[in-house]
Amino acid sequence: MASLLRVLRTGRAFRGLGNALTRQSGSLRRGFYGSALRLENESKSDKPPSSSSTMYHEHYQAHPNEKGDSIRSNMSYQDQSGEHGEEYETEEQLQARIFTAALEFVQQYGWSMEAIAAGAETLGLSSASTGMFSNGAGDLVLHFIAQCNSNLTDILTEQHKHVQLGQAETKKTSDFLRDAVECRLRMYIPYIETWPQAMSILLLPHNIPHSLKHLSTLVDDIWYYAGDRSTDMNWYTKRAALTGIYNTTELVMVQDSSPDFQDTWNFLDNRIQDVVNMATTIKQLKNIAGMNQRQ
């Protein structure tokens, strides 16, 4: 009985995935949202079986434009939508769409309510719909960051797949980290003029927990794909090191005026090299002190 249910669930989940993957064009999007949502709302557990790493990230790939929150809110289907009839769109999804539209206007209006109002207008909503955003600018930046993180995860999954299929060589850890951080920071390039404003918004007290959460998921993801499977203190030291590297490189990037941010990438190379050297030195010291053969 349980196995039968599992088969049905998998079937529905695959249909949902299929619908989600076709959800590319904007105008068709809402129709598919509706049907995908209806499918997802029917089945009780909606995520496809995904504990192996590739499937986990296939799931991520299927929802490229939503924050994790909006996926979960689909499933628990709390009726806070108040939206018109056919599209079972929740409030989070609507907000996500408005934010995505608002990103176009960030260069013009900065990370602010005006950009959100302009974005809402392009979707055919009145600019008064910004009233539903109590923390507009902050949420806009957080949405953008979440989007960048999931894009990065998609890219890393692709690379991982290529490596597993034998189409690409495994990179050295330091190269992998450098490429991942560079790729992620390059997503800021279109918004680089206004990025200092975004960073300061993220430092506001009510935004700090969320931005830290995004940062920690980012760093955890990068290390996971770099092959880190440690379950001891190294888990913490590695992530702390990468967080330091990422933050300092981001700061250098907003002040960088060299062509194609070459100075930033050089800085990144040097920092990663520092960490690698430090790790090697520590290992050598441990060898000398005889501390390396414990347990």
Added chain:
Amino acid sequence: MQRAANTALHGCAQAGGPAVFSRCFICRVTVMTLRVGGGRSVTASPWQSSRAYGVIPPPRDPEEKEMLHRILRVDHAGEYGANRIYAGQMAVLGRTRTGPLIQEMWDQEKKHLEKFNEILAENRVRPTALLPLWNIAGFVLGASTAVLGKEGAMACTVAVEESISEHYNSQIRALMEKDPERYIELLNIIKEFRDDEMDHHDTGLEHDAETLPGYWLLKNAIQLGCKAAIYVSQRI
């Protein structure tokens, strides 16, 4: 899981060993469920690695994920601590008559720790940040009780293993209450490890743990420490 598979094979070799074969519809793995001595029912499948998912099912929502990660985190910390306790005991009593006994129990704990390391890595669970603390505390506890002699070491073993078994039992109860079928693999692993810990507990009792002067005091002190460690490791 290894032992379960072995027991399963033995069960099959004996004539009339009660075994039920069923097939999982998804991955078409043949699963043997049989009654092993002592009335426990064990699921053994040599093809376990071909299942659609690993030890824990993919979490449906953040609450479930948090709950499962907490369980795994504290169990991992527990096995790590137990490892260090036995290491401490071996450091003191390694060359005495009780050395081989403690070594044997230590080896089983090492296997448990390995299993949990695997599970944590596979499911991207954060290990507890207090590991260095349990490293030192465990070793010190093991060594200091071993200094009291063989009875001291056995008393420490009894206390710790009793705490751990109680802890595993409460986890088993919690998971059974929620959804025994969904968490079947995790339940099997925890049950197996709990049985091992109970064996260690009984071994400790057999080897004169209770003859230690101040046994009651030491036992309760250690168990209080274990409870605190468990509480803290779940959260940090």
